[in-house]
Amino acid sequence: MATHFPDDFKCPISLEIMSDPVILSSGHTFDRASIQQWLDAGHRTCPISKLPLPEPPSLIPNHALRSLISNYSDVTFPKPQARPPTPQTLSQILLSPSSSWEDKLHCLEQLTRVSKTESSIRRRFAESGLVSAVLSCVDSGEVGLVAEGIVGKVVHAVRDGAGDSRAVAATVLTSLAMLEVNKVTIGSYPDAIPGLVALLQFGNSRERKEAATALFTLCSFPDNRVRIIQNRAVPILIQNANSGLERAIEVLGLLAKCRVARDEMMRCTELLDILIAVLKNGSSRGVQYALLTLSCLCCYSEKMALEASKVGLPEICVGLLEDDNEKVRRNAKTLIQVLQGKRTDV
Incomplete structure (x- = not known):
């Protein structure tokens, strides 16, 4: 029996089920291929709201929706109300x-x-x-109470849920953390970050990916980076990166801005090899954050810069200057400058 997907899972442009949903600055979600085609045609307005878009337009991955679509056949959704409240x-x-x-x-x-x-x-x-x-x-300050009321229930599911509920709960935290005020509330909740770090360490592959995604979203608030480091996440992230979880590289890239995290990373003798492997075989996003992590580490430690140069990192970076992704090219250029001693900050 064919699965009937909700209309919200369909791209407003192609009317097909979205495989890679992304959010425009207008707040509307589209399939990446469809909205990219719209932008490539020269349009700089939202197809739905007609609001102007920034230059360059930002496409933010909608991880929560993507997770729901991919797992829809295994998830039971509540029936919508027949009559919405006035x-x-x-x-x-x-x-x-x-x-x-x-x-x-x-x-x-x-x-x-x-x-x-x-x-x-x-x-x-x-x-x-x-x-x-x-x-x-x-x-009136009620938003804090509202957020805490929701977060407490979701965090409980992250720590003690059964079946798919832990992964789904981590996805919900990611969705909530898209709002800056919620990053503060979630990060300061006693069991939120420890629960995500534990899920990253002991969860299955899907749970670890969703936990890393939630931690990445929370990392844009500086205090949360400190909390993540204090919960011993760095070696766990490195272990996950070594097992092929690129999202862990993204979190490391943000944590590498903190000195304490850099010190922990420097103690891992395998990290340089892991990051170089991502540069050679990873996705564009993985390469982008591997370059960022290496820039922070090589700028911080002359010893790391020398070791990286010995294993051919400068040559790899030169090759990446021709990459199709503008962020990859920019990060590669920055790392080359760091390795040449022409840049002392990242």
Whole structure:
């Protein structure tokens, strides 16, 4: 029996199930191949909202949606409500001083769920002034309580879930962490980062990938990098990178900006070989972050720079200057400058 996929899994351009969903700055998601074709044709507006896009346009991987699509046949989704709540009802709950934060949490969860169903509902909510009611929760500090209420349940699933729930919970944390304020809340939650690090160490292949993705998303907030390092994630990330998990290389690239992480990386005698192997055989994204990690390490340690030069790293970088990916070319150029002693910061 053929699987019936929700319409949200279909690219708005091709109307086919998305294999590599990415998010535009407008907030809309498209399949990478379709939106790239749109951009290559010279368009610089969102196909749906018509809002102008930055130059160059940014395509952010929608890992949460991709995971849901790939595992849809194994996931049971709640049935949508027959009648969505009215904007007036939701506004009254959010604005009422007598509403408890639990009521507001339920209201916001309901709003999030319903607004995902179709664009006409989102427009109706926006035109009703409901956005102001949601922002009032932020102004009153309720957003912290809302986020903590959700995070606690998800983190519990990361640590103690059964079956696929641990991987799904890690994916949810990634989705929540797309908002900067949630990066702070998730990172400061006592068991969040320790739970993800434990999943990265002891989980199966899918769980380890989702845990690494969540850690990568959290890493853009500097305090979270410190927390990840304090939870002994660096050797675990190196071990995963050695087993072929490129997402671990991406996390190492961000952590390498911290001196404590660089010190830990320098103690791993296999790391240079692992990173060079990624440069030779990895994906463009893996190569990009392997170059970033090496730049940070070679800039920090003259000994590392000498060892890297002895094993042919400069020649590898010269070859990467012709790569199709602009970020790979830029990072390769930076690393060459570091190895030549022409750059002392990254």
